[in-house]
Amino acid sequence: xxxxITIPTALRAYTDKQAVxxxxxxxxxEALQALTTxxxxxxxxxxxxSGKLRSFVNVYLGDEDIRxxxxxxxxxxxxxxxxxxxxxIAGGTR
Amino acid sequence: MSSLTPRDLxxxxxxxxxxxxxxxxxxxxxxxxxxxxxxxxxxxxxxxLEVSLAxxxxxxxxxxxxxxxxxxxxxxxxxxxMALAAKGLEVVGYYHSHPDHPANYSDTDLAMALPDTSYVIxxxxxxxxxxxxxxxxxxxxxxEDRAHMQHEPIxxxxx
Numbered sequence: 038x039x040x041x042i043t044i045p046t047a048l049r050a051y052t053d054k055q056a057v058x059x060x061x062x063x064x065x066x067e068a069l070q071a072l073t074t075x076x077x078x079x080x081x082x083x084x085x086x087s088g089k090l091r092s093f094v095n096v097y098l099g100d101e102d103i104r105x106x107x108x109x110x111x112x113x114x115x116x117x118x119x120x121x122x123x124x125x126i127a128g129g130t131r
Numbered sequence: 132m133s134s135l136t137p138r139d140l141x142x143x144x145x146x147x148x149x150x151x152x153x154x155x156x157x158x159x160x161x162x163x164x165x166x167x168x169x170x171x172x173x174x175x176x177x178x179x180l181e182v183s184l185a186x187x188x189x190x191x192x193x194x195x196x197x198x199x200x201x202x203x204x205x206x207x208x209x210x211x212x213m214a215l216a217a218k219g220l221e222v223v224g225y226y227h228s229h230p231d232h233p234a235n236y237s238d239t240d241l242a243m244a245l246p247d248t249s250y251v252i253x254x255x256x257x258x259x260x261x262x263x264x265x266x267x268x269x270x271x272x273x274x275e276d277r278a279h280m281q282h283e284p285i286x287x288x289x290x
Contacts, residue, residue, distance in 0.1 A: 046177070046222060047245040081277060082246055093243045095205040102205075123209050126188070126225055128240040128250075129168055129200030130232040 038116030040068045045124055051078035057119075065096065065103050066110035068120055083122070097121045138235040140269075143281030147223070147249050147270045149182045150175075150290050156185040158265045161228035161255040164190070165263035167197040170227040172211060173249060174220035180249060182223050183290065186211060200239070201227050224249030224270075231256050234267040236280045244273040249283060 042058050052058050053076075060075065062068035069090075073080040083094050090096070096103045096110075098118055106112045153173070160169045170190050175183040188211060190201040212222050225248070229237075234254040236244075244250060253268040271280035
């Protein structure tokens with residue numbers, strides 16, 4: 038299935054300036070894996086050294102945060118959905 | 132881990148151009164919010180790294196926690212950025228304050244940083260006589276290996 042993934046502005050340097058990347062995938066996780074296979078420079082910014090999505094990386098399926106979906110990243114995609122990657126802003130002195 | 136380790140202040144390859152009014156807004160926000168950390172968006176033109184507007188956001192952390200950390204929900208940031216885009220403003224980066232701490236990035240700031248984005252940190256210190264006082268403001272930019280941030284000199288501009 039072709040799934041469209043919207044890339045935040047700060048990461049478009051790693052997708053040849055594309056705002057939306059189309060990948061073939063059957064689940065959310067497959068879509069994100071396909072994204073970093075096609076655009077390997079994205080991987081270190083999206084995932085930590087253990088391969089987990091970084092805490093500031095939020096992925097929405099429609100308007101639902103995938104962390105709150107029952108099957109999370111294993112949620113199946115029918116092909117008509119789009120994913121959006123949205124960074125949250127956090128930091129501080131400790 | 133201490134967040135107060137000295138940081139490398141050698142200038143990196145980029146310079147952030149900030150309109151005087153935008154910097155004044157950041158400083159006002161930091162003083163008003165003291166002793167809590169404040170946060171906002173640096174809006175302007177990504178090409179040339181020009182900041183013409185500082186857009187304040189609300190730190191969603193509360194109480195004691197807000198004196199040392201900040202967080203803004205992703206969708207809240209997205210909505211603010213869409214509203215700025217409608218006015219022709221791009222996101223150049225983000226600012227936040229470090230109450231009673233230096234304007235150096237912390238390990239948390241480094242872990243949470245996006246590439247290709249300027250992070251302005253303003254140090255605001257409590258002062259018995261004059262109240263919260265801005266002592267330093269610096270901009271930082273994530274290095275490609277994510278191992279550190281590079282100091283990005285700030286050039287003040289008059290629009």
